[in-house]
Amino acid sequence: MKLGFIGTGNMASAIMGGVIKKNIFPAEEIIGADLFAPGRERVKEQFGINVTDSNKEVIEKAEVVILSVKPQFYADVIAEIKDIVKPEQLIITIAPGKTLTWLADQFGKAVKITRTMPNTPAMVGEGMTAACPNEHMTEEEIAYVKTILESFSRVEVVPEKLMDAVTAVSGSSPAYVYMMIEAMADAAVSGGMPRPQAYKFAAQAVLGSAKMVLETGKHPGELKDMVCSPAGTTIEAVRTLEELGFRSSIIEAMKVCEEVSKSM
Structure with missing residues (x-):
């Protein structure tokens, strides 16, 4: 064998x-x-x-x-x-x-x-x-x-x-991404979209966005800026995410994950 x-x-x-x-x-x-x-x-x-x-x-x-x-x-x-x-x-x-x-x-x-x-x-x-x-x-x-x-x-x-950092950024991170997809789908359902379709739209958006990071070599911030038109819908959504601590919550969750990994 x-x-x-x-x-x-x-x-x-x-x-x-x-x-x-x-x-x-x-x-x-x-x-x-x-x-x-x-x-x-x-x-x-x-x-x-x-x-x-x-x-x-x-x-x-x-x-x-x-x-x-x-x-x-x-x-x-x-x-x-x-x-x-x-x-x-x-x-x-x-x-x-x-x-x-x-x-x-x-x-x-x-x-x-x-x-x-x-x-x-x-x-x-x-x-x-x-x-x-x-x-x-x-x-x-x-x-x-x-x-x-x-x-x-x-x-x-x-x-x-x-x-231990790897555990936080890739080993455990699919769980965070699934939560984000679920939340995005919930919001789409709230807007009237059927749930199966909402999951498909949300998941494909995450898949495509990740592929752009890997295949274009561009900084994620640059790719984000490409979507944010002046006085548009996306920049308002980004502003709200920042106001609610979106980045900070991810960073803090990953640091906790890293510390638990170190103690195992």
């Missing part, structure tokens, strides 16, 4: 779908472990991968292993597998707050680890992932891990000191 997963939840599914779609690995070269039988049967049916209820079997068979369980289960999972992890294996983690130092202490030996922070838009191939390799990873191995991650996400290698 080339690729293994310990945990077969939503993020694991997003990665499986990406690597299979982009032909990074065929389904028959992927194995996923989950103690929850319906979870592993779901990914077997959806992707055609191999499944097992044994975490150790994944370690024994896979070259690259993604620890895709919830952060609170990391210590127990690592304690179970650490003695059979091979020196050449690549381990990818996706748990917020679990630092490279913490991971090294848990394994108790030299292990090739890349700490990552993906986000849920990976489920539709539009994720954003930060990657932070440890000192045991070679440049070729880092490039290999990036190829895997790029199958479902944009990827940036960042210093570990930025990982």
Whole structure:
């Protein structure tokens, strides 16, 4: 097996779908472990991968292993597998707050680890992932891990000191964006628009705006100014958002998120 997963939840599914779609690995070269039988049967049916209820079997068979369980289960999972992890294996983690130092202490030996922070838009191939390799990873191995991650996400290698900020700006931020889309749709419904149509208009506006930031390279403030005509509707909406603390509320929410990530 080339690729293994310990945990077969939503993020694991997003990665499986990406690597299979982009032909990074065929389904028959992927194995996923989950103690929850319906979870592993779901990914077997959806992707055609191999499944097992044994975490150790994944370690024994896979070259690259993604620890895709919830952060609170990391210590127990690592304690179970650490003695059979091979020196050449690549381990990818996706748990917020679990630092490279913490991971090294848990394994108790030299292990090739890349700490990552993906986000849920990976489920539709539009994720954003930060990657932070440890000192045991070679440049070729880092490039290999990036190829895997790029199958479902944009990827940036960042210093570990930025990982908590990454959690706030991309890991958790889809929730803030969904709240904004919901609020925009509520306002449109208040104006008489049917709700399904309101969600479509609001979501597409957010998608298109984000794409303009990424593809034009223009500063978000410049793009905002392009929409704000003198004495027009948009500048009045912007004035009201500023008056109500729109930017400040986002900044404060993200700082709280960052602090919680640091304490995990």
